[in-house]
Amino acid sequence: MTKKAALLKAAENKVRLGGYSNFSFRELANEIGIKSASVHYHFPTKADLGAELAHQYTDAFIAVLGEPEAHKANGKNPIDIYTQLFRNALVIDKKMCLCGLLGAQSDSLPDKVRDEVKRFFIKNLAWLTQAHKINGELNPERAAIKTVSLLEGAMMISNTLDDISYFEQAIF
Numbered sequence: 001m002t003k004k005a006a007l008l009k010a011a012e013n014k015v016r017l018g019g020y021s022n023f024s025f026r027e028l029a030n031e032i033g034i035k036s037a038s039v040h041y042h043f044p045t046k047a048d049l050g051a052e053l054a055h056q057y058t059d060a061f062i063a064v065l066g067e068p069e070a071h072k073a074n075g076k077n078p079i080d081i082y083t084q085l086f087r088n089a090l091v092i093d094k095k096m097c098l099c100g101l102l103g104a105q106s107d108s109l110p111d112k113v114r115d116e117v118k119r120f121f122i123k124n125l126a127w128l129t130q131a132h133k134i135n136g137e138l139n140p141e142r143a144a145i146k147t148v149s150l151l152e153g154a155m156m157i158s159n160t161l162d163d164i165s166y167f168e169q170a171i172f
Helices: 003-018 025-032 036-042 046-065 068-073 078-091 098-104 111-134 140-161 165-171
Strands: none
Touching (some): 003 025, 003 098, 025 036, 046 098, 046 111, 068 078, 078 111, 078 140, 078 165, 098 111, 098 140, 111 140, 140 165
8 A cells, every 4th residue: 555545544534533623644644654744745735635535535435336227237226235335334334424524514624625525425416316217216316315315314323322223223
């Protein structure tokens, strides 16, 4: 793993546990075993790191989702695939959705980070709209908004109350 990739991974862990303010360059440098100046070499500002982090997270999330049409062709409900990613983050990773957490803080984020968080939700809503359309939903755009809102909210409640049953009740 490159130093840049290690920095992004360390920053992702910290943000998913406590938000954008939950890390400093000094903490990341110590965790990776490099000097603070080396962090600045890869990311001149915290906003640069945050924007790259949200961009990478979005791309990885969408890539893991695959295409809704392919899931449907294989006899699977694409919405179930989407829901499982959120459940895995909460149950297996024991972390919040990075962009959901950042989205809750959007008023205090630097513009370039906020733009990347918006990109996450735009891409997710587009994917969900297509998935709901394939499933025969009469208003797929509205269903997409409801799906992502339900999952982000259920994740937040379950995390806050430290009880997965709230997430499970919301999705089943």
